[in-house]
Amino acid sequence: MTQTIFRNDISPELDAFPHLQEIGVIKNTTIRLNSFVKECCDGIGLRLVTEGKFDWLIDDKLYTVYPGDLVLLLPGQTIAGDNDILNIGSFYTIKVTVQEQCRVILGKWSMLSHKEKLSVNQILTHNRHTPVISLKEAQPLIQSLLNELKNEEVGRQSMINHLLDQLFIYTCRQLVRQSNLRRDFPQTFFNLEQILRKDLAHQWTVEEMAALSGMGTTVFTEKVKSFSGFSPINYLINIRVSEAIKMLKRGEANVTTIAHATGFYSSQHFATTFKKLTGYTPSEYRKNNLFK
Amino acid sequence: MMNCIITIELGTNAVRVFAFDFQGKVIGFQKGTYPTFHDEPDHSEQDPEQMFITMLYVLKKLLNEVVYPKKYGVSCICFSSSMHSLLAVDEDGVPLGNAITWADNRGKKEAASLKGTALGDAIYQATGTPIHPMSPLVKIAWMRSHDPEKFNQTRKFLSIKSYVVQQLTGSCIIDHSIASATGLMNIHTLSWDASALEFAGISADKLPDLVPVNYSDIRLKREYQKSLRLLDSVKILIGSSDGCLATLGAGVWEQGRATITIEDSGAFRVIGDNIIEDPAQRLFNYRLTDRLIVSGGPTNNGGVIFEWFANQFGESVMNFDLDKTIRDLVREASTTNAGSDGLLFLPYLLGERAPIWNANARGCYFGLHIRHERKHIIRATIEGVLFEMLSIGKTLETYREISSLSINGSFASIPFCTQMIADMFNRPVNTLSHGDSIGVGAFVLSATELGIFPDLEQASKVVQMHETFSPDPKAHQVYKQYFEIFESLIAKLGDEFDQLAMLQGK
Known part of the structure; x- marks a missing residue:
């Protein structure tokens, strides 16, 4: 050698x-x-x-x-x-x-x-x-x-x-x-979504998401909007809230833990976003959405 | 202040929310997608919480950005959803995992063991739903033997629509349309069917309460009224299924008229007063109202097949644009003759439901010759997808006379495809002025319930025919000859599909 x-x-x-x-x-x-x-x-x-x-x-x-x-x-x-x-x-x-x-x-x-x-x-x-x-x-x-x-x-x-x-x-x-064999945007978007889900606690930026999808932020944002109906950040909020609801319903953690695990930077931020979307505070939500 | 009707469609890939004025004109539209998870082969699942949150978000956006600024108030909200979904929830109503979609095939073995038995025949006769892994009946049976822990923990087996409505209103109900696609409801008596329940291994109290599609004895929870700024008086209409409403939304359904829908998947449907009893069990019968039945056959292989083709073989460019590629391919296909100079395509890339009901069926180009070019292969691909629709149509025609067709769905509405449908069927084909027939169907149902129209027939007159495509007799003669070969090919292939599918599954 x-x-x-x-x-x-x-x-x-x-x-x-x-x-x-x-x-x-x-x-x-x-x-x-x-x-x-x-x-x-x-x-x-x-x-x-x-x-x-x-x-x-x-x-x-x-x-x-x-x-x-x-x-x-x-x-x-x-x-x-x-x-x-x-x-x-x-x-x-x-x-x-x-x-x-x-x-x-x-x-x-x-x-x-x-x-x-x-x-x-x-x-x-x-x-x-x-x-x-x-x-x-x-x-x-x-x-x-x-x-x-x-x-x-x-x-x-x-x-x-x-x-x-x-x-x-x-x-x-x-x-x-x-x-991302650049052709199939739904597939690219699905791959990205899987990555986001694996690390929801991370403070994702649009730039990071765009880079992972192999696009510039402008094109990326446009494509996500026309495909999903949401801006990238709002789509991410959807996933965060859905995951938070699951944790709330299982009753397995307190609101602050859930907030951080799902990527909200404070329990306050979590509560505000959550209430704006669902009309409930996180703790009310659990009580009000179970079978009576 | 003017009033409007909101329709919410929980579809396979996305929720679509429309606002209609009382004349049926679209005031606004919003959509939001959610993913489908295929964690194992044959599995197809969706997250019920994400579907719910996406629906809420999209609804709120439409109200705040379009409906309220345009000074409309909401009179009625009507729901539709795709069929055959199954969501197990526990004692507290909390989902036990994801919802299983219509496309899930995990119950292949359970379906195969029931199909063709005396019990299977009796269940098909009673429920109108073909015995197939898509049906919640089979999915529950699968869960009982493969996931007994979850099965035992389940308090209720819901459809995704039942879950969303339960979240919004607190009521645990299912409409006759969605229920008639579960394989568990007797479509003659409109009650849960004892023999189907027995096969699934559950009692009727494990299922939601059955209600007609015009049931509206429910109210939004106060918190949702507040956050969506809706009045307590807003009528919440349980609504129907996407398939039934797409047929209703296709306008007139006088004797002799059928509707072809081709999006990713597709279906051929008729509306009538009677149930079609097909001894070969190739057709479904779903309840629209206590009088009307939607009968027909679904195909897995619609526009999704041509999208696959475009993705694989479309011209490669840096910024691939699927819509443009599809347009280019269609243009290229149109430069060759009807029948693709003797090239046939069996479109079974996703297995097939009607009329052959074989999950192991696979795709095939047949008749390739050295003189065939790219354009022939493109055209044959489109023709194969539409021959399959013709094959379902022929099955239905043995029971109902069909003199004209209306079409909807993004694939069937490509003018080249619409003309091809007219030529293959040798019948005039109408396109519709409205893009989304499911939303229009929900509008027709709502407007009738609000008393704006005396009945569904009158209400459905809001649907305008847009354009009529007349068949070309010469092209029809060509298609007729090739279709005979198409049908005999399908009849011949069977074991080969099974053997190949088994090797592919390894």
Whole structure:
């Protein structure tokens, strides 16, 4: 195995880039036992295959990846060679640290706006079960990154961070495109709705919802309105209130807990929204809607 | 101040609320969608609370943004809903999980074991509902054997409409139309049927109280009156089912007239005074009023099939627009001949109900030749969907004479499709001036109840015929020949469908 790898703990080239744990090329020419045992990713890991064919277990699920395939690993995901063996071939590898372990937020180095970073987090997190994508932009970007690192020209720091941003942007765009085969809006909307339901407590913004659906906010809002009859936020309120009603009727939690679990920022906000819609306060509602 | 009638339609994908003036003109409209969950193959469920909240939200919006600003007061609110839904609620009236929709097939085995038995025949004769997984009768039987805990916990088995009305008014009731699609109500005596109850394993007190479609002895709870700014005197009309009201809303139903509805799914229906007793059990009979019966056959494979086709094979563009793609495809289809130069399509992508009642039926293009082009495949797809409607129509024609047709629904109303229906049936076809026949049907029912019209017949005259499509005899001759092959193909395929469906289900 030959490798040309910059690593943060040993390569002075990466001094200005504390977020870049490693970047480089690995070329494997022989098959050896235990050459690739399970490792756990502690940042965002990217692997772009350029030659050969690799059998990798990602979160214990087998994927066969070919040249042009980009493997994307989030914090906590594991990767290993099938039978602990690294196949013959070569691939680029990049590891980037993130600020927190539970959310995939790019650090201060990134020039993305805060909202964009949140969207990147949403998209990466919700696609963690599709770790292999095909991204034609990846190879030229990574090659430019390596060139920039080696050639110490003016503007190097900005260029490298900029290229990294681009890599993440293209990755996210491809993930969204893949999951919403843009044609079927009802299906896209249904997928989004499933994501919202899984995390109702999150303070969803229209920008985040639009990004997950692979659209700009204006087009997204228009499409949601014409399809569902509601603005995205009002549709979300519908789901929140419906879920709250279920919890109220089961009588399993107090109003404040229900408010927070369903994404209202206070019990006051919950009560006002609830009463405006149903005519009842949350506690009256439970009493008045059961069989007598 | 002027008065208006509000109709609330709890449909398969969305709630649609209309406001009509007393002459039947639409003052305003709002809709709101809710999702259908398919957590397991064959399952199709909806969240009753979300349906209720969406309905409330949409109603409120229509009142506040259109009805009140236009200085209208509300005289009557009338409900309709899709048929065959089942919602189990506990001792307190709290839903035990989601509502199961008409499209749910989990009771396939239960239905198959009942169909064709003496008991099954007797239940069909008594209830008018074909023995099929869609029917709440079969769904309850399924729950009894597969989810006994939930079955035992259930205080009432409701329809989604019963639940919504119960939330709004506190009354636990079901109208004769919706009840006659449960497979549990005797359509001759208008009471719950003993043998059906026995098969389901429940007693009549597990079901809501039966009321006629013009029942209005209910009131909105005070809180809803207040939050919706409605008077206590507003008449709350329980109403009927989407199928019955779409037929009523299609206008005249003198002898010899039938209605074709094709949205995502479709149906061929007639209204009459008598129940059609089809020994092969291919047709339904649903109660509209104590005098009138809506008979017909439903298909799973309506516009949804062409939408599937457009999604898969429409020209690929960055910003895919389904409506535009469908228009383009229809235009392309129109450049080839009736009969698609010998290409046939069986549209059974979703299994089929009438007339073959086979959940395992699957789609098929038959007769492909090297000279066939894209346009032939597009046209054959549309023709297949409409041949299926013709097949249901022919079944019905063995019992009723049909001299003219009216059509509604977004797919049937595409002029190219309307003309094709006229040519296939060799009958004149009328389109209607109103877009939504279910809403109009609910208006006709309400306006009659309010005494604005002396009876349903008079009230239904508000429905205007928009345009008449006359059949082209030459095209009819072509379709006639191909339809014979279409029918004999269906008769031949059977075991193959079952075998294939089994492999697909693995």
